[in-house]
Amino acid sequence: xxxxxxSSSEEKYLFFRKKGIKEQVIVWLLFFTASIxxxxxxxxxYTLVEGSIGFFFNPSVNIIDFFTGTKWAPSGLNPSFGxxxxxxxxxxxxxxxxxxxxxxxxxxxxxxxxxxxxxxxxVVKPIIEVLAGIPSIVYGFFAxxxxxxxxxxxxxxxxxxxxxAIIVMAIMILPIIxxxxxxxxxxxPKHLREAxxxxxxxxxETSVKVVMPAASSGIIASILLGLARALGETMVVVLAxxxxxxxxxxxxxxxxxxxxxxxxxxxxxxxxxxxxxAAFAVGLVLFVITYIINLIAGRVVLxxxxxxxxxxxxxxxxxxxxxxxxxxxxxxxxxxRRTRDKKTSLQHRYLVGKIGxxxxxxxxxxxxxxLVLLIISVFQQGIPGINxxxxxxxxxxxxxxxxxxxxxxxxxxxxxLTLIFAVPMGVGAAIYLNEFAxxxxxxxxxxxxxxxxxxxxxxxxGLVGLAVFSRLFGFGPSLLAGSLTLAIMILPVxxxxxxxxxxxxxxxxxxxxxxLGATKWQTVRHHVLPHAVPGTLTGVILALSxxxxxxxxxxxxxxxxxxxxxxxxxxxxxxxxxxxFYWTRHPKIQFHDLAASTIIVLLIILLxxxxxxxxxxxxxxxxxxx
Amino acid sequence: xxxxxxxxxxxxxxxxxxxxxEKHAIIDVSMDVLExxxxxxxxxxxxxxxxxxxxxxxxxxxxxxCRTEGKIFWKDVNILDxxxxxxxxxxxxxxxxxxxxxxxxxxxxxxxxxxxxHGIHDKNKLDELVEKSLKAAALWSEIxxxxxxxxxxxxxxxxxxxxxxxxxxxxxxxxLMDEPCSALDPIATAKIExxxxxxxxxxxxxxxTHNMQQAARVSDFTAYMYLxxxxxxxDTKQIFENPREELTENYITGRFG
Numbered sequence: 001x002x003x004x005x006x007s008s009s010e011e012k013y014l015f016f017r018k019k020g021i022k023e024q025v026i027v028w029l030l031f032f033t034a035s036i037x038x039x040x041x042x043x044x045x046y047t048l049v050e051g052s053i054g055f056f057f058n059p060s061v062n063i064i065d066f067f068t069g070t071k072w073a074p075s076g077l078n079p080s081f082g083x084x085x086x087x088x089x090x091x092x093x094x095x096x097x098x099x100x101x102x103x104x105x106x107x108x109x110x111x112x113x114x115x116x117x118x119x120x121x122x123v124v125k126p127i128i129e130v131l132a133g134i135p136s137i138v139y140g141f142f143a144x145x146x147x148x149x150x151x152x153x154x155x156x157x158x159x160x161x162x163x164x165a166i167i168v169m170a171i172m173i174l175p176i177i178x179x180x181x182x183x184x185x186x187x188x189p190k191h192l193r194e195a196x197x198x199x200x201x202x203x204x205e206t207s208v209k210v211v212m213p214a215a216s217s218g219i220i221a222s223i224l225l226g227l228a229r230a231l232g233e234t235m236v237v238v239l240a241x242x243x244x245x246x247x248x249x250x251x252x253x254x255x256x257x258x259x260x261x262x263x264x265x266x267x268x269x270x271x272x273x274x275x276x277x278a279a280f281a282v283g284l285v286l287f288v289i290t291y292i293i294n295l296i297a298g299r300v301v302l303x304x305x306x307x308x309x310x311x312x313x314x315x316x317x318x319x320x321x322x323x324x325x326x327x328x329x330x331x332x333x334x335x336x337r338r339t340r341d342k343k344t345s346l347q348h349r350y351l352v353g354k355i356g357x358x359x360x361x362x363x364x365x366x367x368x369x370x371l372v373l374l375i376i377s378v379f380q381q382g383i384p385g386i387n388x389x390x391x392x393x394x395x396x397x398x399x400x401x402x403x404x405x406x407x408x409x410x411x412x413x414x415x416x417l418t419l420i421f422a423v424p425m426g427v428g429a430a431i432y433l434n435e436f437a438x439x440x441x442x443x444x445x446x447x448x449x450x451x452x453x454x455x456x457x458x459x460x461x462g463l464v465g466l467a468v469f470s471r472l473f474g475f476g477p478s479l480l481a482g483s484l485t486l487a488i489m490i491l492p493v494x495x496x497x498x499x500x501x502x503x504x505x506x507x508x509x510x511x512x513x514x515x516l517g518a519t520k521w522q523t524v525r526h527h528v529l530p531h532a533v534p535g536t537l538t539g540v541i542l543a544l545s546x547x548x549x550x551x552x553x554x555x556x557x558x559x560x561x562x563x564x565x566x567x568x569x570x571x572x573x574x575x576x577x578x579x580x581f582y583w584t585r586h587p588k589i590q591f592h593d594l595a596a597s598t599i600i601v602l603l604i605i606l607l608x609x610x611x612x613x614x615x616x617x618x619x620x621x622x623x624x625x626x
Numbered sequence: 627x628x629x630x631x632x633x634x635x636x637x638x639x640x641x642x643x644x645x646x647x648e649k650h651a652i653i654d655v656s657m658d659v660l661e662x663x664x665x666x667x668x669x670x671x672x673x674x675x676x677x678x679x680x681x682x683x684x685x686x687x688x689x690x691x692c693r694t695e696g697k698i699f700w701k702d703v704n705i706l707d708x709x710x711x712x713x714x715x716x717x718x719x720x721x722x723x724x725x726x727x728x729x730x731x732x733x734x735x736x737x738x739x740x741x742x743x744h745g746i747h748d749k750n751k752l753d754e755l756v757e758k759s760l761k762a763a764a765l766w767s768e769i770x771x772x773x774x775x776x777x778x779x780x781x782x783x784x785x786x787x788x789x790x791x792x793x794x795x796x797x798x799x800x801x802l803m804d805e806p807c808s809a810l811d812p813i814a815t816a817k818i819e820x821x822x823x824x825x826x827x828x829x830x831x832x833x834x835t836h837n838m839q840q841a842a843r844v845s846d847f848t849a850y851m852y853l854x855x856x857x858x859x860x861d862t863k864q865i866f867e868n869p870r871e872e873l874t875e876n877y878i879t880g881r882f883g
Contacts, residue, residue, distance in 0.1 A: 191727040195789070198685060199740045199796060200717030209739065214730050344745035346714055 023521050027436055033428030034437070037450045037495075040488045044456060047467040048287055051280020058274045066281065072245035072256070074275035081278055083285065085245035089255035090286075093165050093237055094230035096251060101170035101230075102223050105177030107363040109219075112178065113185035114207040115357055116364075124364060131371055132175035133610060135549025137577045138378065138599050140239035141584050143168040145592055146377050148240055155252055160242030163251035168236055171370045173226035178367075180225065184218020185211055204353030217301045224297035228290050232457025234259040234552040235577075239584055243269070258286045259459045259552075266462060266555040283463050287456065294455035378603075382596030390597060394564070395579065399590035404598055406565035410479075410558075410573040411605075413566055415548045417483035418490070422547075423540055425487065426494025430536075433495070434502040435524045454492035458552040461489045466556035480569040482557045489553050490543040497543070501535025502528060506626060534620030541613035545606050551577035576602045636661035636830055637682065637800070642696035644677050644686060651677045653854040655696075659800075659847075664822060664831040666845035666862070668838060670877065673851040675834045679802050682832065683719040684712040717744065720793035724805040726785035728777035728792070733769055736777045736788060740796040755795060763791035764821050783814025790821065794829075801825060803833040807840065819844050838878065842866050850874045 056063050061081055069082020112121060148164040151157040157164070188211045196206040212219070242254030243264055256264075264270055265279040393403020429450070437443040465485030475481040505528050513523040559572040566573040576598060583595035637659040644652035652674050659665045659682075667675035677686065684705070686692045697704045705715055728736050737756045746752060756773070760766040765787045769780070777788055786806060793801060803822075807815040822844050825831055835841050841848050842862060849859040850873075858865065858874045869875045 189727075191723060191725060192729060194685065194688065195723065195727040195729065195792075196739075197688060198683060198716055198721040198723075199743070199793065200713055200715075201740075201743050202713055205743055209743075210729055344743075346711060349713075349743075 020519070023519050026521050027432075030428050030432035030436060033425050034432040034446055036425050037429065037446060037453060037491065040491065041449050041453060043468050044287070044460065044464050047464045048280055048284040048460070051277055051463070051467065052284045055274065055277040055281045058277065060274055061278075070247050072261075074261075074278055075271055079275060081281075083282070085247045086256060086258045086261055086282060087285075088247050088249075089162070089237075089241070089245060090231060090257040090259070092249060092251065092255055093162050093169065093241055093257055094227060094233075096162065096166035097169035097173060097230045098223065098227050099170075100166065101173045101226060102177060104170065104363045104366060105174045105222070105226070106181055106219060107360040108174070108367055109178045109181035109185060110207060110212065111357070111360040111364050113182045114203070114211060115361070124368070127368055127371060128175045128178050131171065131367065132179075133545065133606060134374070135551070135577060135602065135606070136172065136233060136235045137239075137549065137551045137580050137584075138374070138603070139168045139172050140236040141580065141595060141599060142374050142377065143236055143240035144584060145381075146373075151252065157252035158242075158254050160240065160244075160254040161252050162241050162255045165237050165241040166251055168240070169230055169233055171367060172233070172236070173229050174367050176229055177222045177226045180222035181215070181219045184215035184222070187218070188214045202349050202353050204356050205349065208356070221297050221301045224293055224300065228293045228297070228455055231290050231293070232259065232286070232455075232459070234263050234457070234459045234555075235581065238263045239581070258282045259457060262286075262459045262463065263552065263555055266459075266466075280463060280467075283460050287460050290455055290457055291452065294452065298451075378596050378599050381593055382598075382600045385593050385597035386600060390594075391601070395574070399588060399594060402591075402594055404576070404579060404601065406562065407574040407576055407579045407598070408601065409565035410562075411548055411576045411602075413479055414483055414486065414554075414573060414575055415544055417479060417569060418486040418547050419540070419544055421484055421487035422490055422494055422543070426491050426540075426543075427498050427536060429491075430495045430498035430502060431524060431529075434499050435528065436520060450492050450495050453488075454496070456489075458489060458550055459555070461485055461553040462556045464488075465553060470557055475570065477557045477559060477572045478570045479566050479573045482554045482573060482575070483569075485553045485557065486547045486550065489550070490547050493543040493546065494540060497539025498532070498536045501532040501539065504535060505531045534616050538613045538617045541609050541616075545609040545613075548609075549577055549602060549606060551581055554578065555581075576605075636700065638699040639681075640697045640699065642678070642681060642694070642698065644674075644681055644695075645693040646677075646689070647691040651854055652681065655856045657849060657856055657859050659830065659832055661830050662826060662828070663846040664826045664833060664844055665847045665849065666841035667832070667834045667849050667851060668836070668841045668877075669851035669857075671836065672853075674854045675851050676804050678851065679804055679832060679834050680721075681706075682800070682802055683716050683721055685716075685721065687712060717796050718798050719800040719802060720796065720798035721802045721804065722786070722789050722793055722806050725809050726782060726789050728780070728785050728788050730776065730778055732774045733777050733780070733788060734773040737792050737795045740792060744796060759791040759795040760788075762794050762825075763787045764817065764824070765791055781814070783810050783817060786810060786814070786818060787821065790818075798829065800830040800832070803831065805834050805836060808836065815840075838866075850877060852877070 055061060056066070060079060066081050066083050068084070069080060070084045071080040071082045072085045073080050112124060116124065143164040147167055148157065148159065148161060151161060151163050152159065155163075192210055192214060193206050196210045197203070201209070237257045237260045241257060241260060243256050243260060244254050245256040245261070246253060248255065261282055262279045265276050270276055270279075390403050391408070392405045393401060394406055395404070396402040433443070433447065437446070462485070465481060469475050469481035469484045470477055473481070475484075509527045509531070510523050513527045514520075518526075554575060555578065558575045558578040562572050562574050580595050580598045580602065583591040583598065586592070586595075639658070640656050642652055642655040643650070655678060667678060669675050680686045681694055682698065684694075686694055694706060696706065698706050703710065729739065731739070734756055737759050738752050741752055741755055746755070757766060757770075760769070765784060768784065769775075772779075777785065780788060786809075790801075790806075807818055810818070819840065822831060822833065826846070833841075833845065835844075845862045847860065848862045848865045850857045850865065850869075850871075852873055858869060858871045860870075865874065866878060869878055
């Protein structure tokens with residue numbers, strides 16, 4: 001009954017034709033690219049655990065002291081490895097950033113979603129996206145060289161202080177909180193607002209008492225994601241918060257965070273030995289903390305979403321959250337002395353609304369003003385130094401002679417190589433997940449793994465890149481190792497954006513093709529992929545623009561002292577963010593100006609990449625006739 | 627179009643015109659809605675009955691591009707005038723929507739929301755008023771023990787009665803209902819129709835419905851609309867048994883719509 005003899009009766013057996021070998025191979029290939037995410041996750045865990053074991057088994061290290069000790073002094077004759085100062089430094093900075101950034105972000109999102117008209121939205125939303133696209137090294141520069149001096153002068157802060165990092169990081173996590181909260185509030189159905197208005201509530205009352213609570217799952221998720229981001233931030237704290245681990249809550253003092261210590265090891269400021277392996281133990285703790293927070297974020301969203309629609313079954317956590325919120329409510333009412341009836345005139349209610357609207361508009365303004373100040377100060381410091389010599393010379397210890405020619409080349413090579421690795425992996429995985437994968441346990445597991453990868457701090461990728469690509473694979477501190485590290489870091493981003501563009505292709509196209517007898521791969525190849533190309537391209541370009549500005553992942557691998565541009569993929573390389581990093585903290589202040597100039601170059605490259613991506617997106621959307 | 631002569635109604639619409647950008651949705655409507663009676667707006671889809679209803683509590687103003695011209699007199703005031711605050715108006719003219727839209731809060735909080743907005747925070751008073759509203763909506767016996775549960779866990783019919791209770795809690799004088807039963811099953815529908823019969827003792831009720839039998843069962847007066855115009859308006863009995871206009875008769879007898 002299978003095909004074989006070419007006869008007129010062959011037609012009868014067309015129904016039984018087996019899938020071609022080619023199709024099978026392609027599907028298996030796609031399956032493997034998707035499963036690379038699992039390999040990467042395993043590599044991360046392996047790296048951290050193996051390094052930590054090496055650390056804990058060292059005779060001068062006591063695991064109990066590690067988790068309970070209050071002194072972190074890894075170098076010197078009598079090193080102590082008490083984690084608590086690093087933990088407190090991390091909590092101080094991340095907590096402070098959240099304390100400032102979350103209310104600011106939610107207020108800004110409330111204004112954007114409920115009160116801003118179309119014109120304001122069309123101006124502000126891109127500004128928020130720009131804020132999100134600025135590399136953290138630029139924020140670090142701003143924190144150390146602009147914010148910190150102000151704090152030193154008016155508040156008596158030390159040269160390195162937590163406050164400058166806190167302030168800058170609050171603005172850094174703002175875009176995450178704003179965009180997710182804004183999306184959540186916009187998603188609240190119109191009929192809920194109508195129900196409230198029809199009862200004689202003002203617009204402000206409707207926004208605060210109906211829309212915000214209805215969007216609470218998204219808002220809380222955005223806060224948790226902002227927290228995870230703050231916990232994993234490296235470059236801002238390395239540059240601005242300091243390198244002395246102290247157990248303090250005073251933000252005007254110098255502190256060291258967990259990420260900063262790992263970075264300190266990467267920059268070679270720590271003598272080789274047990275202190276270096278301590279970085280892996282610290283990295284493991286950091287990884288676990290951010291993993292747990294990302295997990296909680298996912299669970300919180302799910303629970304609140306389900307809690308709204310579910311009836312009887314209420315888990316203990318949900319009941320606990322309910323209890324806590326009723327207590328907070330009572331406390332709040334008590335504070336406002338709202339236990340008796342008050343004659344609330346309409347005028348009073350309108351006044352409250354006006355005050356509220358003004359304050360949340362102000363928070364939006366703060367974000368915009370911050371961006372403007374950042375750009376102005378960087379440009380003021382950096383523009384004078386940009387000239388042809390600067391762009392075509394080599395780095396030097398004499399500021400007037402230093403240039404960034406090999407640095408630019410290094411970054412470009414790095415990004416191109418990253419593209420070569422990341423695109424097949426990411427796009428292949430997305431195609432597999434969206435078009436071929438069945439809904440079974442492995443697929444769900446794969447999706448969760450990819451989601452978790454997105455939340456891993458960038459410095460942890462740096463550790464993995466060092467241990468796996470540089471050492472284990474023996475690529476050394478090379479372009480190859482650096483690009484592989486960046487590739488696995490931007491993998492989740494590419495998978496998500498590619499999947500989105502695949503999803504945007506209507507199912508009717510697929511159905512029509514299959515209905516004509518085409519195989520799955522033929523359908524995907526001819527009817528889905530062509531339409532998904534612009535969206536995928538946009539996503540890839542945006543992912544690469546993130547990669548080009550990343551410092552932490554390549555801190556262990558990139559070089560400072562290379563004199564020439566790399567000529568092979570196994571050469572060591574210079575990269576723009578790393579050069580910015582070293583020049584920002586250089587003792588000679590002329591190098592600070594050069595750092596600013598390099599930032600401008602980096603921002604221009606980023607801007608061009610984003611511009612190209614936006615053009616592609618606009619043109620493809622205007623051509624779309626379905 | 628002729629008005630119902632004799633009794634001066636509570637809400638009087640005069641030369642009402644509503645535009646959605648370019649579309650002329652309500653054309654020169656003049657009619658009276660009488661106090662403490664149930665008035666039904668009927669007509670085929672798209673005839674403008676919902677728009678007319680929403681004009682009464684100025685909810686059309688929430689829609690971008692919507693323009694209302696004309697006058698609506700209530701208690702000797704033109705409620706369309708700019709000097710009238712729609713927020714204040716809506717606490718006197720309540721509305722129940724087609725699809726039940728309880729807030730994603732508890733049953734208690736749904737009703738307490740309106741009360742708190744109007745300044746009532748005393749716990750005992752709130753408890754009392756919540757119970758009163760739920761009883762008025764014929765829902766108390768069913769959920770008195772479930773006040774702290776999410777409103778979304780109620781059945782569709784219960785949710786709609788909750789929305790009615792919510793509207794009643796702030797003690798309006800008029801209740802507007804936009805096809806309140808169209809998303810509900812027959813049993814829930816029957817319960818709400820009984821409720822409407824009860825409500826008209828204390829409130830003026832205006833109900834939009836595409837179900838002619840419901841209009842015949844429930845209303846005292848019926849207005850028939852077609853393509854934005856008020857074709858005929860009068861006693862329900864008269865409209866259904868002895869319509870004056872041919873268009874009305876065609877609709878009633880099912881010749882179209």
